Amino acid sequence: MSTLxxxxxxxxxxAIENDELVLPTLPEVALRVREAAxxxxxxxxxxxxxxGNDAALTARLIKVVNSPLLRTNKEIxxxxxxxxxxxxxxxxxxxxxxxxxxxxxxxxxxxxxKMRDVWNRSxxxxxxxxxxxxxxxxxxxxxxxxxxLVHQIGxxxxxxxxxxxxxxxxxxxxxxxxIDRIHPVLGERILxxxxxxxxxxxxxxxxxxxxxxxxxVDYIDIVQVATLQSHADSDHPLSQVDWSQVAAFAQLGLxxxxxxxxxxxxxxxxxxxxxxxxA
Numbered sequence: 132m133s134t135l136x137x138x139x140x141x142x143x144x145x146a147i148e149n150d151e152l153v154l155p156t157l158p159e160v161a162l163r164v165r166e167a168a169x170x171x172x173x174x175x176x177x178x179x180x181x182x183g184n185d186a187a188l189t190a191r192l193i194k195v196v197n198s199p200l201l202r203t204n205k206e207i208x209x210x211x212x213x214x215x216x217x218x219x220x221x222x223x224x225x226x227x228x229x230x231x232x233x234x235x236x237x238x239x240x241x242x243x244x245k246m247r248d249v250w251n252r253s254x255x256x257x258x259x260x261x262x263x264x265x266x267x268x269x270x271x272x273x274x275x276x277x278x279x280l281v282h283q284i285g286x287x288x289x290x291x292x293x294x295x296x297x298x299x300x301x302x303x304x305x306x307x308x309x310i311d312r313i314h315p316v317l318g319e320r321i322l323x324x325x326x327x328x329x330x331x332x333x334x335x336x337x338x339x340x341x342x343x344x345x346x347x348v349d350y351i352d353i354v355q356v357a358t359l360q361s362h363a364d365s366d367h368p369l370s371q372v373d374w375s376q377v378a379a380f381a382q383l384g385l386x387x388x389x390x391x392x393x394x395x396x397x398x399x400x401x402x403x404x405x406x407x408x409x410a
Contacts, residue, residue: 135298136305143292143313147320154321155287160185161230165326168223178219179210182226191229192222198407200261200400217273224273228257228280229408234287242294249286251409252361253279258404259357260350262397267383268348274331276408278350279357281327282334285318286310315339344378352379360391 146152157165160182167173167181183189189210196213197206207213214222235250237243257279264275289310293299299306318335330350337343338354345352356379362369374380374387391397 133302133305133308135302136308139292139296139299139305140309140312143289143309144316147313147316152288152317154317154324155234155284155291157227157325158230158233160188161227164223164226164230168219173219175211175214175219178222179214182214182222183210185230188226188230192217192226195225195229195407198403200403200407220271221273224271224277228277231280231284237290237294239294239300241300242290246287246290249283249290253281253283254408255405256282256354256357256361257408258401258406259360259391260353261404262391262400263353263357263383263385265400266397267385268353270348270350270353275350275353276404278331278334278354280408281318281322281331282338282354282358283314283318284321285314285316285335288317288321289313341372341377341379345382348382352382355379356383356385363390363392 143152156162163181163184164178167178182192192210192213193207195201196216201216203216207216217225232250235246237246257276260275260279261272264270264272268275289306293306299309315336315338319332322332322335334351334354337351338358341355343351343355355377359369359372359374359377364370377387380387391401
């Protein structure tokens with residue numbers, strides 16, 4: 132590890148330890164949506180009013196509900212219809228995830244491009260999570276999608292930190308090393324600060340632990356398999372992981388020889404899920 136990577140890594144870890152690192156906050160609209168959805172008596176028009184204040188998010192949700200993956204015979208044209216089609220919880224999770232995209236923007240071109248890469252990778256993994264969840268588990272596809280969207284959230288504050296560091300901007304190897312080393316710890320810290328449920332908060336710190344054994348299939352298993360499927364046949368280090376040693380595949384009832392892309396139906400669903408999440 133370079134001296135720069137070591138120095139910055141220690142600074143960041145110390146800042147995390149002392150609660151001095153400024154963690155990103157959820158966009159205002161996502162906070163309001165989550166708060167509204169926690170009310171057991173919330174009505175569809177009331178939630179619609181909260182989301183309706185954000186025109187871009189409203190348009191995205193209507194697009195999602197009309198996507199090949201979720202659409203019915205009848206085209207949905209307004210937010211009330213979209214929420215009643217998706218349900219309150221599904222809408223809240225999806226709105227939270229989609230609203231987070233606005234966090235992945237920076238002023239410097241280098242960091243902005245990296246943030247977009249992280250978000251694009253997250254939407255890809257989220258799309259795979261959605262499909263794995265629907266086809267191989269009885270868990271909630273909206274939670275699985277959110278799990279995919281937030282699994283790398285810990286990279287955000289590192290990139291924000293890097294934006295203010297001339298040396299790091301010029302040294303992508305050190306920056307990548309720091310990201311790999313610290314983002315799981317930070318991700319968990321952020322999701323707990325946002326009061327996300329335990330099953331989602333635990334994902335960043337555990338999804339790369341390929342030796343873990345869950346008692347029953349959970350969202351970490353789904354994100355783990357989605358991550359490995361996403362990097363299959365690439366030159367990424369994760370493509371070297373031996374799937375037969377990863378218990379998550381068995382938990383999902385998936386054959387380790389199976390590439391989701393090879394199954395036409397699954398591949399089409401995955402494509403639709405990814406498109407559904409992109410702006």
